[in-house]
Amino acid sequence: MNNSIPLSSVPQLTKENYGKWSIQMKALLGSLEVWEIVEKGYNEVEAEEEEGLAQVQKESLRKSRKKISKPYFGYIKEFNHMKRLGKIACATTAKQAWEFLQNSFKGDEKVKRVRLQTLRGEFESLQKTESESVSDYYSRVLSIVNQLKRNGETMDDIRGVEKILRSLDSRFDYIVVAIEESKDLSTMTIDELTGSLQAHEERLNKKKKEVDLDQALQSKLSLNEKKGDFKN
Template sequence: MKTLFKSQDLWDLVENGFVDTDEPNQQLRDTCKKDSKALFMIQQAVDDEIFPQIAAATTSKEAWEILKKEYLGDEKVISIKLQTLRRDFENLSMGEKESVEEYLCRVSAIVGQRKTYGDDVDNETVVSKVLRSLISKFNHVVSAIEESKDLTTYDFDILKSSLIAHEERINRTSEKVDEKAFQVKGVSNKEKYDNSGGRDRGRDRGRGGFRGRGCGGDNH
C-alpha cells in the first residue's frame, strides 16, 4: 500500500495528514480531493472484517493509523518488535551449507519487516551487512566489491546478482574438479584390477604347469 500511495503522490497525506481550515481555497480543495482518493484506496484494500474499524474515519491518515495499530500494535509493541528485528539483523550470518540466494532472502525478509514497522533501513547498511557476513569462499569477490564500488550507491539487487554469479562459477569449478578426481580414481582402480588380475593369471599358469608335470611323473 505504501508503494501504491507513493506512486500516486499520496503518501505524504496518508502519513502526515493535512490541516483543514474554515476558509476553503483551491489548494485546500485539491488536497481534500487527493485525501479522499487515498481514503477510498484504503477502504477498497481492507477485507470485510477490518472495514468497520475504519468506516468512521474521515481522513486517510486517521484510517491508516487505525490499521497500523490493528496490524502492528501500539507504539510500545512496535518499539519492542523493532528492537528484536534490529538484533536479528545484526546477528545475521551466512551458513556454510546455505546458498547465497537463500541467505539474501533471509536478509531481505528481516529488512522488509523492519521497514513495515517504520524503520527506514538504507541500502548502504544492508549491502555492508551482507558483505561482512558471507562465508569465506566469497572473500575474493567481497574484496573486489569493497575496493571498486561506492557502497553508498551500490544497489542491493546488483550485489545479489554478482554474488549468485560468483557462486555459480565456484560450483561449476568444483563440479569439474570432482569429475576429474572421479575419472582419475576410476583409472587407478582399473589399473589396480588389471595388475592384480595379471598376477593371479600368472600364479594360475604356474600352478597349472606344476600339476601337469606332477601328473606326468605319476603316469611314468
C-alpha cells in the same frame, strides 16, 4: 485569502502512518483555526450565563459555535477507515475522538518499538551458511528488510549491501575484497550486489564440479590400475 490546507493532502489513517497522519491533520485543523478547540475541547455556555457576558465575549462565543458547527469532527472520522477503531463513532466531541486515537496508537507505537528491536536483532545476526545459495540468503535478508520497513525503519540499500558483505561465508572472501576495493558501495543496490555474488557462486560451483569430476576420474584410474595389478 484562504490559507487552509487541502483535504486531499491528508491521507487515510492506517496502522502504519499515524505519526505522519497526526502531523498533517494538526496542520489542516490549524489552518482552519479549529485545532485549539480539538485540542482543548469546547464547553457550551448555558443561556442564563450567556446573558451576563459582555458583547466581546458573546461575539467570541458566537465564533466558537460557528467553528464547531462545521464538519471538522467529521474530518477526523473521515480519515479513519480502521474497523478496530470503530469506537471513535461513540465520541461526542472532536477532542474525545482525537484523544481516543492518541491513546490507541500510543499502545501501537510501543508494540512497534518492541517489534523493531526484535527485527533489528534478527537483521544483525543474519549469517550465510556455506551450504546456502546466494539466492536463498538474499531472500532471507530481503524478508527481514521488508519487515523492518513495514514497521517504520529507514532501510537504504547501503545498509543491506554492507550487511550482506560482512555476513558471507569464507568462500566469498576474495570477491568481497574485490567489490569493496573496486565499487562505490554508497551507490550499489542490493540487487546489483546479489548479481555479482551469484556470478561468483556459479564460478565456484563450476570449479567444484570440475574438481569432483577430476577426482572421480583419478579414482577410476586408480581402481583400474589395482585390478590390473591383481590380474598380474
